[in-house]
Amino acid sequence: MPRFETPRFLKNLGARYNPPEQVDMTKPNIARVYSYFLGGKDHFEVDREMANYAAEIVPGVNEIAMGNRAFVQRAVRYLATERGVRQFLDIGSGLPTEANVHEVAHETAADSRIVYVDNDPIVLAHARAILSDIDTTDVIKADLRRPEDILTAPETRKLLDFNRPIGLMLGGILHHLADDEGPERLAQELCDALAPGSFLAISHFSRPERQLHPGEHDRALSLERAFIDKLGTGRWRDRDEILSYFCGWELVEPGLVPLEEWRPLPPKARVAGAYSMSPMTRLLICGGVARKN
Template identity: 50%
Template sequence: MSERNEDGGRAKNEQAGLPPGIDTSRPSVSRVYDYFLAGKDNFAVDREVAEMALRIAPDARDAARANRAFLRRVVRHLAADEGIRQFVDLGSGLPTQGNVHQIAQRIDPSARVVYVDNDPIVLTHGRALLATNGTTTVIQADACDPEAVLADPTLREFIDFSQPIGLLMFSILHHINDADDPGGIARTLRDALPSGSFLAMSNFCNPGEENPEASKQALAAEKLFNEHMGTGRWRTREELTGFYGDFEMLEPGLVPLAEWRPEPGDEWETSLTYYTFVGGVARKP
């Protein structure tokens, strides 16, 4: 069989049984991320982009794992130490180990979680995972339209906007181009949160003159992502800090993911990618 026929047969196998609306001819952010996390819900086009990214940043898989570890630490802190009992995970991606509801509901089984993503495959897998969980749901919506997200009837059914909320935006704003006004999106979402809520984000960062080699890697990765996915921005620390508005940043501030309240046993090599993926958590006064 020719290589072309082999590729065609593989593509047909991958598409078999897929729900409508899933385009396997174009890479998806959530599926590329799934590949980095050794998941199985990705396609050839996603793996191709991921492998190109690995040639620029060989530790990209470690970065994806660091992001999940950061999420776990943040959710545990918000649920156990800050008393947050409802979470909105915007741009949640495909279900994997250590999902938000699993972490929060170990602390309080009544904690409510709404996952939000624009990829239909996330909706399909999320609903299957949550079929028996009455306090957690998943909705399909686009972060570029925050008003529609906030007005979604299912979200409003699960989340009480008169009580503090943990809004999670991990690896989402760096996939929103400047023309789509990520600052305005963040502001609309911040404004909707009641006092005592928390905003947690992780984003790609270009450290500029602070680390010229890491900055060079960031520019190369940005070029790759935009050429193949049409999205991807490594922003400055000043730009990223602006996304939090006047919220009060928790210690240790906006830092490389592994430096945000590490736990015993956490390990991370301080490679170039270490300095180009940062996160922080802030509280609404």
């Protein structure tokens, strides 16, 4: 039977941390697989098997997770520092790591308000433990497939003012929705609820054009088959599909690009987001930030 080892920082919280019950340790889980890719300890043997299986198909796949986290960190810092955003709604936030959204936002403005959204019991238990003493940040259990539950949750309405700009973070979440679940429609419902001046940040698994990048195109398809086979989820979509999720909002420079190219930082910069992906994987995930006029 695989065993979950409580991370040290959660053990130090003592009674404030309540381990989740009824966690299925027989099936791989998106959040735990990502935790493994990011060098965390919040995973079971089945999650490690899935991650290693994907790495055998496309060596360096863990860089996709690392690059995604770095993009989200850069996007939050850009919105907080250069655009004055003081409210963030992070959907599909995943397991807490270093330099989470609230930590990056609070570097610029300590009064920034953040609502995290996830439906994974381990994510919720960890997030609630580390956020228990922070009154500007909260986490709710909800699913992207039901935007109304996110938008009307008491915690959301308490912290976020929907008459003012909000930074909506959809980092690495839309590609875990199947086509028939309507990711474009769900993104539109969320965007419609936001005030002018709001921003939308999206990162998404990318399938490059075969004619331009045949090797990367084939690697994307191989990863998609691996994810769907083992996790039941994971779509590598083309550029036009991903662009549709921005709901017609105006993309800020440099537009929808490989994450490595979105406002990169020097690799040796000692700030969150200074991560450089290798040429082998950098075309397999893209992202951008758009503004609602």
